[in-house]
Amino acid sequence: MTDPFAGWSVPPVGITGSPLDRADHLRRDPGAMVALRSRPDARWLVLDELKPVLTQGDPANILWAYRSDVPHDAVSVFLGLDGEAPRFAAAASGADLVADFGGRIVDARAAASLLGDGRAEIIAQARSLLDWHARHKFCAVCGGQTVLNKAGYARTCQACSAEHFPRTDPVVIMLAVKGDHALVGRQPGFPKRFYSALAGFVEPGESLEEAVARELHEEAGIRVNRVRYLASQPWPFPSSLMIAAFAEATGFEITLDDDELEEARWVTKDEVRAALTGTGEWFAPPPMAIAHTLLKAWVEN
Numbered sequence: 001m002t003d004p005f006a007g008w009s010v011p012p013v014g015i016t017g018s019p020l021d022r023a024d025h026l027r028r029d030p031g032a033m034v035a036l037r038s039r040p041d042a043r044w045l046v047l048d049e050l051k052p053v054l055t056q057g058d059p060a061n062i063l064w065a066y067r068s069d070v071p072h073d074a075v076s077v078f079l080g081l082d083g084e085a086p087r088f089a090a091a092a093s094g095a096d097l098v099a100d101f102g103g104r105i106v107d108a109r110a111a112a113s114l115l116g117d118g119r120a121e122i123i124a125q126a127r128s129l130l131d132w133h134a135r136h137k138f139c140a141v142c143g144g145q146t147v148l149n150k151a152g153y154a155r156t157c158q159a160c161s162a163e164h165f166p167r168t169d170p171v172v173i174m175l176a177v178k179g180d181h182a183l184v185g186r187q188p189g190f191p192k193r194f195y196s197a198l199a200g201f202v203e204p205g206e207s208l209e210e211a212v213a214r215e216l217h218e219e220a221g222i223r224v225n226r227v228r229y230l231a232s233q234p235w236p237f238p239s240s241l242m243i244a245a246f247a248e249a250t251g252f253e254i255t256l257d258d259d260e261l262e263e264a265r266w267v268t269k270d271e272v273r274a275a276l277t278g279t280g281e282w283f284a285p286p287p288m289a290i291a292h293t294l295l296k297a298w299v300e301n
């Protein structure tokens, strides 16, 4: 039988590969949730103002707290099962954990780059969910108060019963390629000599292919023919889904949108290889970012 995916090689994607089973069927069962919270092997990931508490050791790990370490009134969401062991996340102060267990409160982006083996995705899941709860205390329909529901995967309005669900905002991130060259750009505010693939939010009523073509034209004046999907990753700052693609450019001429980009340039595979290994004239995004995967896939395929 012919392999339908033959010829596709996707390098590792950061912030993916969570070891947890999200166990969606348990979220709708309040009795099951009470039982899971009471299990002796239940543990909580504490986020202090959206910053996860990690262990002090090297390599870094998530500091999984006991139920007794988490305040009763903390917003708590179900992350899933690690084997049979329930895992939750809670928004609470991390000061006591730091004092009692020698933990440390780490910026979520730094934590995601420190953690391997899919644990960065656990941080992503927890951060996106808890941030959403913090910003959706009131109903977008009637302004009434909402309460957490479905173990953290919904909020219900107490006044009009409308249900609200956590958002995921799609962002296309794309490498325009033509012949032996690919297009990278710099946003104002990027670190010095740092270049990445171009990116932008998908708009309502738009396909991913159309968003790729529109963003490349808006930001760099580049027109494209074919668009090919590569891979995706969650980007929990606050709740994006990055969708990486290649786009076949029809020409090399760049017309910059100065508000979006400070500079854009066509680069060769040799330049990208050097950038990915930190030996070039410019820097590429780190392995945690899917732009890294996209650039790597281009030079490897």
Ligand SMILES: [Zn+2]
Residues within 6 Å of the ligand: 139, 140, 141, 142, 143, 144, 157, 158, 159, 160, 161, 162
């Ligand atoms: Zn309402």
